[in-house]
Amino acid sequence: MIGNLEIAANVGATAAILLAGRNSVHTWWTGIIGCALFSVLFYQSKLYADVALQGFFIVSSVVGWVQWRRGREGSALPISHAKIGALAWIVPAGVAAAAAYGALLHHYTDAYAPFIDSAVLVFSVVAQLLLMQRKVENWAFWILVNTVAVPLYASRGLYLTAFLYACYWVNAIVSWLWWRRLARQGA
Template sequence: MTSLEIAANLAATVSILLAGRNSVHTWWTGVIGCGLFAALFYEARLYADVTLQLVFIATSFAGWWSWLRGATGAPLPVRHAPAATLGWMALVSVILTLGYGAILHRFTDAYAPFVDSAVLVLSLVAQLLLVRRMVETWAVWLLVDTIAVPLYASRGLNLTAALYAAYWLNALYGGWRWRREMASC
Protein backbone atom coordinates (compact mmCIF):
# COMPACT_ATOMS: atom_id res chain seq x y z
CA MET A 1 0.00 0.00 0.00
CA THR A 2 1.44 3.33 -1.07
CA SER A 3 0.66 6.88 -0.05
CA LEU A 4 -0.79 7.37 -3.55
CA GLU A 5 -3.24 4.49 -3.04
CA ILE A 6 -4.25 5.86 0.37
CA ALA A 7 -4.79 9.41 -0.96
CA ALA A 8 -6.74 8.21 -4.01
CA ASN A 9 -9.00 6.05 -1.90
CA LEU A 10 -9.58 8.76 0.69
CA ALA A 11 -10.65 11.33 -1.92
CA ALA A 12 -12.76 8.81 -3.85
CA THR A 13 -14.46 7.59 -0.68
CA VAL A 14 -15.51 11.11 0.26
CA SER A 15 -16.89 11.61 -3.26
CA ILE A 16 -18.75 8.29 -3.30
CA LEU A 17 -20.30 8.85 0.12
CA LEU A 18 -21.45 12.29 -1.02
CA ALA A 19 -23.02 10.76 -4.15
CA GLY A 20 -24.98 8.33 -2.00
CA ARG A 21 -26.27 11.31 -0.06
CA ASN A 22 -27.20 13.07 -3.32
CA SER A 23 -24.79 15.95 -2.61
CA VAL A 24 -23.42 18.14 -5.40
CA HIS A 25 -20.05 18.15 -3.63
CA THR A 26 -19.54 14.62 -4.95
CA TRP A 27 -18.27 16.14 -8.20
CA TRP A 28 -15.31 18.30 -7.16
CA THR A 29 -14.12 15.72 -4.66
CA GLY A 30 -14.44 13.15 -7.43
CA VAL A 31 -12.14 15.14 -9.72
CA ILE A 32 -9.40 14.98 -7.09
CA GLY A 33 -9.88 11.27 -6.43
CA CYS A 34 -9.96 10.40 -10.13
CA GLY A 35 -6.73 12.24 -10.81
CA LEU A 36 -5.01 10.33 -8.04
CA PHE A 37 -6.49 7.01 -9.19
CA ALA A 38 -5.34 7.63 -12.77
CA ALA A 39 -1.75 7.79 -11.53
CA LEU A 40 -2.21 4.71 -9.32
CA PHE A 41 -3.76 2.57 -12.06
CA TYR A 42 -1.06 3.60 -14.53
CA GLU A 43 1.55 2.24 -12.13
CA ALA A 44 -0.46 -1.03 -11.84
CA ARG A 45 -0.75 -1.39 -15.67
CA LEU A 46 -4.56 -1.20 -15.50
CA TYR A 47 -4.80 1.00 -18.58
CA ALA A 48 -8.55 0.75 -19.05
CA ASP A 49 -8.90 2.08 -15.50
CA VAL A 50 -6.57 4.99 -16.34
CA THR A 51 -8.80 5.85 -19.29
CA LEU A 52 -11.84 5.55 -17.05
CA GLN A 53 -10.44 8.00 -14.51
CA LEU A 54 -9.75 10.58 -17.21
CA VAL A 55 -13.30 10.22 -18.52
CA PHE A 56 -14.61 10.48 -14.95
CA ILE A 57 -12.83 13.80 -14.57
CA ALA A 58 -14.56 15.14 -17.69
CA THR A 59 -17.98 13.77 -16.68
CA SER A 60 -17.55 15.14 -13.18
CA PHE A 61 -17.55 18.65 -14.57
CA ALA A 62 -20.66 17.81 -16.62
CA GLY A 63 -22.35 16.28 -13.58
CA TRP A 64 -21.50 19.23 -11.42
CA TRP A 65 -23.11 21.57 -13.92
CA SER A 66 -26.09 19.29 -14.51
CA TRP A 67 -26.90 18.80 -10.84
CA LEU A 68 -26.75 22.54 -10.22
CA ARG A 69 -28.41 23.85 -13.37
CA GLY A 70 -30.02 20.96 -15.29
CA ALA A 71 -31.27 21.51 -18.82
CA THR A 72 -33.80 24.11 -17.68
CA GLY A 73 -31.65 26.04 -15.22
CA ALA A 74 -33.12 24.18 -12.25
CA PRO A 75 -31.39 21.31 -10.43
CA LEU A 76 -32.11 17.87 -11.86
CA PRO A 77 -34.51 15.71 -9.86
CA VAL A 78 -33.79 12.04 -9.11
CA ARG A 79 -35.72 9.93 -11.64
CA HIS A 80 -35.86 6.59 -13.45
CA ALA A 81 -34.03 5.89 -16.70
CA PRO A 82 -36.30 4.91 -19.60
CA ALA A 83 -36.29 1.15 -20.33
CA ALA A 84 -35.13 1.78 -23.90
CA THR A 85 -32.13 3.73 -22.61
CA LEU A 86 -31.16 0.88 -20.30
CA GLY A 87 -31.54 -1.60 -23.16
CA TRP A 88 -29.24 0.20 -25.58
CA MET A 89 -26.76 0.88 -22.78
CA ALA A 90 -26.60 -2.86 -22.02
CA LEU A 91 -26.03 -3.78 -25.67
CA VAL A 92 -23.37 -1.12 -26.19
CA SER A 93 -21.70 -2.19 -22.93
CA VAL A 94 -21.22 -5.75 -24.15
CA ILE A 95 -19.87 -4.61 -27.52
CA LEU A 96 -17.48 -2.05 -26.02
CA THR A 97 -16.24 -4.42 -23.31
CA LEU A 98 -15.36 -7.08 -25.87
CA GLY A 99 -13.86 -4.58 -28.31
CA TYR A 100 -11.73 -2.67 -25.83
CA GLY A 101 -10.70 -5.89 -24.11
CA ALA A 102 -9.51 -7.27 -27.44
CA ILE A 103 -7.50 -4.12 -28.14
CA LEU A 104 -5.84 -4.23 -24.73
CA HIS A 105 -5.14 -7.96 -25.10
CA ARG A 106 -3.59 -7.54 -28.54
CA PHE A 107 -1.61 -4.34 -28.15
CA THR A 108 -0.63 -3.94 -24.48
CA ASP A 109 0.71 -5.86 -21.53
CA ALA A 110 -2.55 -5.26 -19.67
CA TYR A 111 -3.45 -7.54 -16.82
CA ALA A 112 -6.96 -9.10 -17.23
CA PRO A 113 -7.88 -6.94 -20.23
CA PHE A 114 -11.50 -8.09 -20.56
CA VAL A 115 -12.29 -7.82 -16.85
CA ASP A 116 -10.56 -4.42 -16.74
CA SER A 117 -12.58 -3.36 -19.78
CA ALA A 118 -15.83 -4.48 -18.13
CA VAL A 119 -15.02 -2.27 -15.13
CA LEU A 120 -14.32 0.61 -17.53
CA VAL A 121 -17.45 0.27 -19.63
CA LEU A 122 -19.88 -0.43 -16.79
CA SER A 123 -18.40 2.43 -14.78
CA LEU A 124 -19.02 4.74 -17.72
CA VAL A 125 -22.63 3.61 -17.90
CA ALA A 126 -23.05 4.11 -14.15
CA GLN A 127 -21.40 7.53 -14.36
CA LEU A 128 -23.68 8.65 -17.21
CA LEU A 129 -26.71 7.58 -15.19
CA LEU A 130 -25.29 9.39 -12.14
CA VAL A 131 -24.74 12.60 -14.12
CA ARG A 132 -28.41 12.48 -15.17
CA ARG A 133 -29.49 11.61 -11.57
CA MET A 134 -31.12 8.35 -12.61
CA VAL A 135 -31.69 5.90 -9.77
CA GLU A 136 -30.53 2.92 -11.86
CA THR A 137 -26.98 4.18 -11.46
CA TRP A 138 -26.82 2.32 -8.16
CA ALA A 139 -27.58 -1.12 -9.66
CA VAL A 140 -24.82 -0.62 -12.20
CA TRP A 141 -22.41 0.52 -9.48
CA LEU A 142 -23.21 -2.69 -7.57
CA LEU A 143 -22.15 -4.69 -10.64
CA VAL A 144 -18.99 -2.61 -11.10
CA ASP A 145 -17.98 -3.07 -7.47
CA THR A 146 -18.64 -6.81 -7.66
CA ILE A 147 -16.24 -7.13 -10.61
CA ALA A 148 -13.66 -4.62 -9.37
CA VAL A 149 -13.03 -6.09 -5.91
CA PRO A 150 -11.35 -9.31 -7.10
CA LEU A 151 -9.57 -7.49 -9.96
CA TYR A 152 -7.92 -4.97 -7.66
CA ALA A 153 -7.13 -7.61 -5.04
CA SER A 154 -5.38 -9.69 -7.72
CA ARG A 155 -3.07 -6.73 -8.44
CA GLY A 156 -2.17 -6.25 -4.78
CA LEU A 157 -4.30 -3.11 -4.47
CA ASN A 158 -5.78 -4.41 -1.24
CA LEU A 159 -6.93 -1.09 0.18
CA THR A 160 -8.65 -0.28 -3.11
CA ALA A 161 -10.30 -3.72 -3.17
CA ALA A 162 -11.50 -3.31 0.42
CA LEU A 163 -12.91 0.11 -0.26
CA TYR A 164 -14.69 -1.11 -3.40
CA ALA A 165 -16.30 -3.73 -1.17
CA ALA A 166 -17.45 -0.89 1.08
CA TYR A 167 -18.63 1.05 -2.00
CA TRP A 168 -20.85 -1.94 -2.73
CA LEU A 169 -22.63 -1.23 0.56
CA ASN A 170 -22.78 2.48 -0.30
CA ALA A 171 -24.44 1.59 -3.62
CA LEU A 172 -27.14 -0.28 -1.70
CA TYR A 173 -27.59 2.76 0.53
CA GLY A 174 -27.55 5.20 -2.40
CA GLY A 175 -30.21 3.23 -4.25
CA TRP A 176 -32.39 3.11 -1.16
CA ARG A 177 -31.95 6.80 -0.38
CA TRP A 178 -32.51 7.98 -3.96
CA ARG A 179 -35.68 5.86 -4.29
CA ARG A 180 -36.96 7.29 -1.03
CA GLU A 181 -36.18 10.81 -2.22
CA MET A 182 -37.87 10.15 -5.56
CA ALA A 183 -40.99 8.84 -3.83
CA SER A 184 -41.26 11.94 -1.62
CA CYS A 185 -41.39 14.32 -4.60
Protein backbone atom coordinates (compact mmCIF):
# COMPACT_ATOMS: atom_id res chain seq x y z
CA MET A 1 0.00 0.00 0.00
CA ILE A 2 1.38 3.36 -1.02
CA GLY A 3 1.38 5.85 1.81
CA ASN A 4 1.58 9.62 1.95
CA LEU A 5 5.22 9.47 3.09
CA GLU A 6 6.24 7.41 0.05
CA ILE A 7 4.37 9.78 -2.27
CA ALA A 8 5.90 12.92 -0.73
CA ALA A 9 9.43 11.46 -0.76
CA ASN A 10 9.08 10.49 -4.40
CA VAL A 11 7.75 13.89 -5.42
CA GLY A 12 10.83 15.58 -3.94
CA ALA A 13 13.25 13.01 -5.35
CA THR A 14 11.66 13.04 -8.80
CA ALA A 15 11.84 16.82 -8.99
CA ALA A 16 15.52 16.72 -7.99
CA ILE A 17 16.40 13.98 -10.48
CA LEU A 18 14.65 15.66 -13.38
CA LEU A 19 16.26 18.98 -12.50
CA ALA A 20 19.72 17.34 -12.33
CA GLY A 21 19.21 15.87 -15.77
CA ARG A 22 18.29 19.33 -17.04
CA ASN A 23 21.43 20.79 -15.44
CA SER A 24 19.45 22.99 -13.01
CA VAL A 25 20.90 24.17 -9.71
CA HIS A 26 17.45 23.67 -8.14
CA THR A 27 18.17 19.94 -8.10
CA TRP A 28 19.93 20.39 -4.78
CA TRP A 29 17.26 21.93 -2.51
CA THR A 30 14.52 19.71 -3.91
CA GLY A 31 16.79 16.73 -3.32
CA ILE A 32 17.31 17.68 0.32
CA ILE A 33 13.56 17.60 0.92
CA GLY A 34 13.09 14.27 -0.86
CA CYS A 35 16.03 12.69 0.95
CA ALA A 36 14.81 13.74 4.37
CA LEU A 37 11.47 12.09 3.68
CA PHE A 38 13.09 8.98 2.18
CA SER A 39 15.26 8.51 5.25
CA VAL A 40 12.12 7.99 7.35
CA LEU A 41 10.52 5.71 4.74
CA PHE A 42 13.61 3.52 4.37
CA TYR A 43 14.05 3.24 8.13
CA GLN A 44 10.50 1.95 8.39
CA SER A 45 11.31 -0.58 5.61
CA LYS A 46 14.52 -1.80 7.33
CA LEU A 47 16.68 -0.62 4.44
CA TYR A 48 19.35 0.81 6.75
CA ALA A 49 22.02 1.37 4.09
CA ASP A 50 19.48 3.52 2.26
CA VAL A 51 18.88 5.51 5.46
CA ALA A 52 22.61 6.23 5.70
CA LEU A 53 22.60 7.09 2.00
CA GLN A 54 19.90 9.72 2.51
CA GLY A 55 22.05 11.39 5.18
CA PHE A 56 24.95 11.45 2.73
CA PHE A 57 22.69 12.87 0.02
CA ILE A 58 21.53 15.69 2.29
CA VAL A 59 25.09 16.73 3.16
CA SER A 60 26.36 16.29 -0.41
CA SER A 61 23.41 18.27 -1.75
CA VAL A 62 24.46 21.27 0.31
CA VAL A 63 28.03 20.92 -0.99
CA GLY A 64 26.85 20.31 -4.58
CA TRP A 65 24.63 23.37 -4.42
CA VAL A 66 27.62 25.52 -3.45
CA GLN A 67 29.93 23.89 -6.03
CA TRP A 68 27.50 24.32 -8.90
CA ARG A 69 26.85 27.96 -8.04
CA ARG A 70 30.46 28.96 -7.49
CA GLY A 71 32.46 26.51 -9.59
CA ARG A 72 36.05 27.48 -10.14
CA GLU A 73 37.13 31.08 -9.87
CA GLY A 74 33.57 32.29 -9.28
CA SER A 75 32.01 31.00 -12.51
CA ALA A 76 29.65 28.06 -12.85
CA LEU A 77 31.31 24.63 -12.77
CA PRO A 78 31.43 23.27 -16.34
CA ILE A 79 30.24 19.82 -17.39
CA SER A 80 33.22 17.60 -18.21
CA HIS A 81 34.33 13.97 -18.40
CA ALA A 82 35.93 12.04 -15.55
CA LYS A 83 39.46 10.78 -16.09
CA ILE A 84 39.73 7.14 -17.19
CA GLY A 85 42.26 6.37 -14.46
CA ALA A 86 39.87 7.55 -11.77
CA LEU A 87 37.03 5.47 -13.16
CA ALA A 88 39.22 2.33 -13.44
CA TRP A 89 39.54 1.90 -9.68
CA ILE A 90 36.02 3.02 -8.72
CA VAL A 91 34.15 -0.16 -9.66
CA PRO A 92 36.36 -2.69 -7.79
CA ALA A 93 36.60 -0.35 -4.80
CA GLY A 94 32.82 0.05 -4.86
CA VAL A 95 32.24 -3.70 -4.97
CA ALA A 96 34.61 -4.19 -2.02
CA ALA A 97 32.96 -1.39 -0.03
CA ALA A 98 29.47 -2.77 -0.74
CA ALA A 99 30.55 -6.24 0.39
CA ALA A 100 32.12 -4.91 3.59
CA TYR A 101 29.15 -2.71 4.52
CA GLY A 102 26.74 -5.48 3.57
CA ALA A 103 28.59 -7.87 5.88
CA LEU A 104 28.31 -5.38 8.75
CA LEU A 105 24.59 -4.96 8.18
CA HIS A 106 24.13 -8.74 7.84
CA HIS A 107 25.88 -9.52 11.11
CA TYR A 108 24.76 -6.62 13.29
CA THR A 109 21.25 -5.63 12.16
CA ASP A 110 17.98 -7.08 10.95
CA ALA A 111 18.49 -5.36 7.59
CA TYR A 112 16.62 -6.66 4.59
CA ALA A 113 18.91 -7.65 1.66
CA PRO A 114 21.98 -6.04 3.24
CA PHE A 115 24.39 -6.68 0.36
CA ILE A 116 22.05 -5.42 -2.36
CA ASP A 117 21.08 -2.44 -0.21
CA SER A 118 24.77 -1.72 0.34
CA ALA A 119 25.45 -1.82 -3.41
CA VAL A 120 22.75 0.82 -3.89
CA LEU A 121 24.42 2.89 -1.16
CA VAL A 122 27.98 2.66 -2.45
CA PHE A 123 27.30 3.25 -6.12
CA SER A 124 24.85 6.05 -5.32
CA VAL A 125 27.67 7.74 -3.41
CA VAL A 126 29.95 7.35 -6.42
CA ALA A 127 27.28 8.70 -8.76
CA GLN A 128 26.51 11.63 -6.45
CA LEU A 129 30.18 12.60 -6.12
CA LEU A 130 30.51 12.61 -9.90
CA LEU A 131 27.28 14.60 -10.23
CA MET A 132 28.56 17.17 -7.74
CA GLN A 133 31.62 17.62 -9.96
CA ARG A 134 29.40 17.78 -13.08
CA LYS A 135 31.04 14.71 -14.61
CA VAL A 136 29.12 13.14 -17.50
CA GLU A 137 29.84 9.62 -16.24
CA ASN A 138 27.67 10.11 -13.16
CA TRP A 139 24.73 8.98 -15.29
CA ALA A 140 26.28 5.57 -16.01
CA PHE A 141 26.45 4.92 -12.27
CA TRP A 142 22.86 6.08 -11.83
CA ILE A 143 21.83 3.52 -14.46
CA LEU A 144 23.59 0.82 -12.42
CA VAL A 145 21.99 1.99 -9.17
CA ASN A 146 18.50 2.12 -10.65
CA THR A 147 18.91 -1.35 -12.16
CA VAL A 148 19.62 -2.77 -8.69
CA ALA A 149 17.20 -0.55 -6.75
CA VAL A 150 14.02 -1.31 -8.73
CA PRO A 151 13.72 -4.98 -7.69
CA LEU A 152 14.96 -4.19 -4.16
CA TYR A 153 12.25 -1.60 -3.53
CA ALA A 154 9.57 -3.73 -5.16
CA SER A 155 10.50 -6.62 -2.87
CA ARG A 156 9.74 -4.38 0.14
CA GLY A 157 6.35 -3.35 -1.22
CA LEU A 158 7.56 0.13 -2.17
CA TYR A 159 5.92 -0.15 -5.57
CA LEU A 160 5.67 3.57 -6.31
CA THR A 161 9.35 3.98 -5.47
CA ALA A 162 10.28 0.98 -7.63
CA PHE A 163 8.22 2.33 -10.53
CA LEU A 164 9.80 5.78 -10.27
CA TYR A 165 13.30 4.28 -10.08
CA ALA A 166 12.49 2.49 -13.34
CA CYS A 167 11.57 5.91 -14.75
CA TYR A 168 14.81 7.33 -13.31
CA TRP A 169 16.65 4.62 -15.24
CA VAL A 170 15.23 6.07 -18.47
CA ASN A 171 15.97 9.61 -17.25
CA ALA A 172 19.60 8.61 -16.59
CA ILE A 173 20.00 7.41 -20.18
CA VAL A 174 18.45 10.58 -21.61
CA SER A 175 20.46 12.77 -19.23
CA TRP A 176 23.71 10.96 -20.06
CA LEU A 177 23.18 11.70 -23.75
CA TRP A 178 22.24 15.33 -22.99
CA TRP A 179 25.25 15.91 -20.73
CA ARG A 180 27.60 14.39 -23.33
CA ARG A 181 26.27 16.94 -25.78
CA LEU A 182 26.67 19.79 -23.28
CA ALA A 183 30.24 18.69 -22.52
CA ARG A 184 31.09 18.73 -26.26
CA GLN A 185 29.57 22.20 -26.61
CA GLY A 186 31.54 23.48 -23.63
CA ALA A 187 34.87 22.02 -24.80
